[in-house]
């Protein structure tokens with residue numbers, strides 16, 4: 037009996053030591069300035085994958101109860117394209133050019149011209165309207181509802197735009 041409890045105590049102490057030691061080590065590294073804080077390093081693949089999975093799960097939850105009020109007509113999508121070019125392309129890029137967020141932000145801003153998101157209009161709206169914590173994706177709280185839904189619908193339809201809107205999206209930039 038005594039042997040059994042002794043063999044339990046040692047791993048337990050090691051486990052608790054590890055649980056306490058890990059955050060203490062991270063804290064010590066942080067206050068010593070040894071954790072990276074630049075925005076130019078390439079985020080490791082594992083970090084981006086975990087971050088994106090967590091963000092998408094959170095957007096799914098935040099979008100529950102929302103309902104895109106638009107019908108997704110060509111005119112609404114074209115208006116969404118205009119808002120996108122004026123408000124989002126600087127970071128997320130357009131069809132043929134990278135935006136600032138390609139290598140100047142951490143976490144990176146996904147480049148929607150090369151890799152359109154796999155989010156619904158409601159999930160995109162949640163990101164646009166209320167932003168993404170710990171990132172350069174700010175909340176557009178004062179954007180009119182109509183504009184927010186138009187740009188969210190446009191972005192969520194990037195993989196399946198109707199021909200007229202697709203032609204405007206993929207047209208060569210003017211300058």
Ligand code: HEC
Nearest residue numbers: 123124127141143144145153160163164168171172173191
């Ligand atoms: C100042 C730069 C900046 C601007 C402007 C900006 N975003 Fe973002 N956005 C980001 C960054 C950075 C992320 C990545 C956040 C993360 O991964 O944690 C992001 C993430 C997103 C996401 C989540 C994408 C995904 O698949 O994970 C969506 C959707 C989005 N932005 C849409 C928009 C739209 C639409 C606009 C314009 C109304 C916009 N953003 C304007 C920087 C920006």
